[in-house]
Amino acid sequence: MIHQYKLNGYNIVLDVYSGSVHVVDDVAYDIIHDYFSEEKEALTAQILEKYAGQPDVTREDILEVFDDIEELRRQKKLFSEDIYEPNAYDLKNRHTEVKALCLHVAHTCNLNCTYCFASQGNFNGERGLMSFETGKRALDFLIENSGDRRNLEVDFFGGEPLMNWQVVKDLVRYARSIEEAHGKNFRFTLTTNGVGIDDDVIDFANREMHNVVLSLDGRREVHDRLRRTINDQGSYDMIVPKFKKLVEARGGKDYYMRGTFTHNNVDFTEDIFHMADLGFTELSMEPVVCPPEDPFALTEEDLPKLFEQYEILAKEMIRRKKAGKGFTFYHYMIDLTHGPCIYKRISGCGSGTEYFAVTPWGDLYPCHQFVGDEKYKMGDIWQGVVNEEVRQDFKLCNVYAREECKDCWARLYCSGGCAANAYHATGSIKGVYDYGCQLFKKRMECAIMMQVAETN
């Protein structure tokens, strides 16, 4: 399967199953497009006619393109076949060790954001904080179930994790005290709204957290519209100085400024540029996840505008990079030479198999987006996974499990998409959240175009 598109002056041909990327001129683009639908002689005549005004487009020249295409086919870099499907279920079954936990250390929050998928921190349940003993057991559970994996990821999540900061620090210290003896390397992430950041948080997080995710929606008026304090005030002015201080002191370690855009700010690139203008360079901006009846839900009418926004973003990023003012955008980070292997591309995020969310009370869920949905409770950190039916569903929930993905060129870039989004959109984790797919595909086209631009 191939996918070809034109963007920012480039003609790009993706060969889906080999992962190859080709940049071609108009003549080759047209020949590749009709390569199997037209006879060679007829296609040659069509091309000669179409490019009659261009003296460099000769019959010989066109035949050379045919030869080049055949050479690329021999090298399995163009029109390559899907050789992975027969092994897809085995591939998925190979990975049963747990390597990542989302620790919900606080099911409560000190903000009251309108669009929060966690229902203002409590995930539609009781408010509560994780005890040190529960967190410690979660870390032990992770080590016990991680097999030979060395790198273990733990995200301190909520609600707002800084509302249980002492436990976070104690858990990090506990993990550090045992990781070497077990041959493990913990990588911690802190995801925070910023309200509770102080010098102690900055010092500890910058020393111990492999990554810090800081929630900021961009422009003040956009951020303050939905990210409200308990007293119904905007939170921008309170948190931005804290974020700046934390990032300045971080010494180049990983962080993300992470925003959410909604129907209210379809022009979300303005918010990304605002973050960049504040001096932040590692940026992420996600489409809101919410029921379609919510007033801020993205609509079908928004879609073409969003496509345009992603193009604006890619072009502006190229421009700023050339001007020495570059920044990264999470979804445009793509490493063509050192990216994910085929196993990763088929199996996806690992929710419910390699990755679990742990509630303050030690219950296990496939991921943070399923927390609070009782039928997806998989077990707890003392007994382990007991809901085998759900585990099996997630184990087999890969890109080949979805009929809708069968003919999609992006299937090895998204690995079938987010199970939670699929579930919320269709009622099945093996469904497809079409709106998200469309945005994802646009982002991939832009990301690959940026890579192409780098080489030109």
Place this chain on the structure above:
Amino acid sequence: MKRIKTIETRNLEKSIKDGGCGECQTSCQSACKTSCGVANQECEKKN
């Protein structure tokens, strides 16, 4: 090739043999938390 330029990419077929160690980051742990994409995940293997 005059009209086709191939960008260097990882050979996915070859990665059947040299991939699968599982040490890479869990996709949505790093920043998004509300979508899935694996394309932007870096391979942990150095070779």
